[in-house]
Amino acid sequence: MEKPKSQKPAKMSLVASAAAGKPARAKPAARKKPASRSRKIPYTPEEIREIFRRFSVQRPEPKGELEHVNPFTLVVAVALSAQATDAGVNKATRALFAVADTPEKMLALGEDRVRDYIKTIGLYRNKAKNVIALSQKLVDEFGGEVPQTEKELVTLPGVGRKTANVVMSMAFGVPTLAVDTHVFRIGNRLKIAPGKTPDEVEAAFLRIIPEDYLFHAHHWLILHGRYCCKARKPECERCVIADICKSPEKTVDVAAPLVELPTQIV
Structure with a gap:
């Protein structure tokens, strides 16, 4: 009698769920997370939660340091901040905004005058051109309003994934994680979210950051990298x-x- 063929158990698919924000804030739009291989890290889940808990005590309500008055000026400020300091951008945009x-x-101001306002910022000629092109696209395709999704934001001249994440978080309350040079450095230096590219580091952080700490994680990591875990010489003696x-x-x-620091450092 022929033996029945054994049935192999069906493989279960892993579905990566986007981290939800707090009820009071907007939920992030469904999107594919950056492809990245999972890497083993030398931290337990309890240690990771403790890291972000301490960040939350140190800076309960962290704020971005780029000055802006609405979503449009935020988009412009973040786009101008590429390869420039926030302080330098603020100095130039106060008069512009x-x-x-x-x-x-x-658009009424025109590229030449925009260039005059931002000429103290690196790559100011190309950035002035992008600001005008960005403004034109917003008027022509979005009714003068800044779009709220990453897919639409990255179509704007001078706006990449990092800028889109910053705008979605700061302007629209979406819990995203923008990976700048500080976040990238911390992910790799601490071996907490290693990756060879910003997208890989972003994906690694999104896998481990506790959901209830995700909304402020972007600013905690940036401020920690900017003022404590510095590129040339980390100040470990004052690290929380x-x-x-x-x-x-x-x-x-x-x-x-636990070192007491101001919530926002300008």
Whole structure:
């Protein structure tokens, strides 16, 4: 008698669910996360939660440092901040935004005058051209309003994935994670979210950040990298997570006290 063929159990598909924000804030639009291989990290889930808990105590309501008055000026400011400091961008845009805080006003100002306002910023000629092109596209295709989805935002001249994530988070309350040079450095230096590209680091962080800490995680990581875990010389002696950190570059081996810092540093 012929033996029945054994049935192999069906493989279950893994579905990556987008991290939901707090009820009071907008939920992120469904989108594909950047492709990235999962890498083993030297932190337990409890240690990761403790890291973000300490960040939340240190800066309960972190704020972005780019000055803006509405979603449009935020898009422009973030686009201008590429290869420039936030302080330098703010210095240039204060006067610019005082006279042009809408796409229509920016177009009326014209590329030459925009260039004069931002000439202290690196790559100002190309950036002035992008600001005008960005403003024109907003007027022509979006009724002068800044779109709220990544798919639409990245169609704007001078706007990439990082800029889109910053705008969605700061302007529309969507819990995203924009990977700039500071976030990229921390992910790899601490071995907490390693990756060879910003997209890989973003995906790695999104896999491990506790859902209830996701909304502010972007700013916590940026501010930590900017003022404590610095590129050239990390200030481990004043780091709030020094005793948890697994970085081979760490300069202290003892538990660090919780350093009180202002929520926003300008």
